[in-house]
Amino acid sequence: MKTIVITGASSGIGAALARHLGQEGHNLVLASRHAASLNAVAHEVRSHVITIATDVTRRADVNRLCDEALRGFGSIDVWVNNAGRGITRPVLELTDGEFDEMMSVNVKSALYGMQAVVPHFMARGQGHLINISSFLGRVPIATHRSAYNAAKAALNALTANLRLDLAAKYPAIHVSLIMPGLVSTEFARNAIGSASATAPPWTPGTTMKPQSAEEVAAAIASVIEHPVAEMYTNPASAPIARRYFEDVDAFEEGLREKVNAGPA
Ligand SMILES: NC(=O)c1ccc[n+]([C@@H]2O[C@H](COP(=O)([O-])OP(=O)(O)OC[C@H]3O[C@@H](n4cnc5c(N)ncnc54)[C@H](OP(=O)(O)O)[C@@H]3O)[C@@H](O)[C@H]2O)c1
Numbered sequence: 001m002k003t004i005v006i007t008g009a010s011s012g013i014g015a016a017l018a019r020h021l022g023q024e025g026h027n028l029v030l031a032s033r034h035a036a037s038l039n040a041v042a043h044e045v046r047s048h049v050i051t052i053a054t055d056v057t058r059r060a061d062v063n064r065l066c067d068e069a070l071r072g073f074g075s076i077d078v079w080v081n082n083a084g085r086g087i088t089r090p091v092l093e094l095t096d097g098e099f100d101e102m103m104s105v106n107v108k109s110a111l112y113g114m115q116a117v118v119p120h121f122m123a124r125g126q127g128h129l130i131n132i133s134s135f136l137g138r139v140p141i142a143t144h145r146s147a148y149n150a151a152k153a154a155l156n157a158l159t160a161n162l163r164l165d166l167a168a169k170y171p172a173i174h175v176s177l178i179m180p181g182l183v184s185t186e187f188a189r190n191a192i193g194s195a196s197a198t199a200p201p202w203t204p205g206t207t208m209k210p211q212s213a214e215e216v217a218a219a220i221a222s223v224i225e226h227p228v229a230e231m232y233t234n235p236a237s238a239p240i241a242r243r244y245f246e247d248v249d250a251f252e253e254g255l256r257e258k259v260n261a262g263p264a
Helices: 012-024 035-044 059-075 096-124 143-167 214-226 239-244 248-261
Strands: 001-006 026-034 049-053 077-079 127-132 173-179 230-232
Touching: 001 012, 001 059, 001 096, 012 026, 012 035, 012 214, 026 035, 026 059, 026 230, 026 239, 035 049, 049 059, 049 214, 059 096, 096 127, 096 143, 127 143, 127 214, 143 173, 173 214, 230 239
Parallel strands: 001 026, 001 077, 026 049, 077 127, 127 173, 173 230
Antiparallel strands: none
């Protein structure tokens, strides 16, 4: 049985993860801004659970989340930085405020989490930090997500750097990056800007089937069980990423053909 902190646990992937891990009997600390939604999720969880209203864009809130989790359970085994938000805005229309908001909720939030909990992991000599990124942080092909793609790319870099920094001295501290593809949640509706944007121009000839939040939660739970550096939750992702990095020109040429052909 582990003690696991999950941010963004009031909906979507975070809520599904809480339900999944609750069934496995883990102690859970659930965080997000809306206490009522969090408590509704907590009621569905059968194991020991604490809910803490937290705005992850505020460092003091994230530090308090860590303190409360330690006060409640004595130690933390796993911390999942899952809270995040999208945007529907092409690069040329981004405002300063929108860009800052994307970095704040998707990158600085996770930085605060890492800086709050990793010293505890170092003191114990063990622990598992998991950052929920996106396939779009690796392959930025949904152009209308612009600053979201950029923020998740930054999160990917910070995650890899933290892992390398800890590896030699703290072999029992794991740092994992999870990159879901399309997941059926309220994410698009909660994104800044119109939720009615056209579907992302996925690679021609490739359909990325949306996953359910439960499928993604099961994938994250498997990483908690067997830590890995990185995971794409959607089996379609790795072949697309390989093609992208092999030849970006050819890849983008294919995208242009698809866009020019119009919606299927
Ligand atoms: N859905 C997808 O297609 C998809 C694909 C790849 C990656 N992801 C990533 O998966 C993660 C979860 O997304 P989701 O699909 O489950 O979306 P969601 O249903 O919109 O859930 C987002 C969660 O983040 C919380 N949150 C947002 N802003 C917050 C803040 N300032 N402070 C604390 N909590 C905050 C929300 O809770 P409150 O509103 O209560 O604060 C909610 O619990 C995100 O990091 C997202 O980028 C999603």
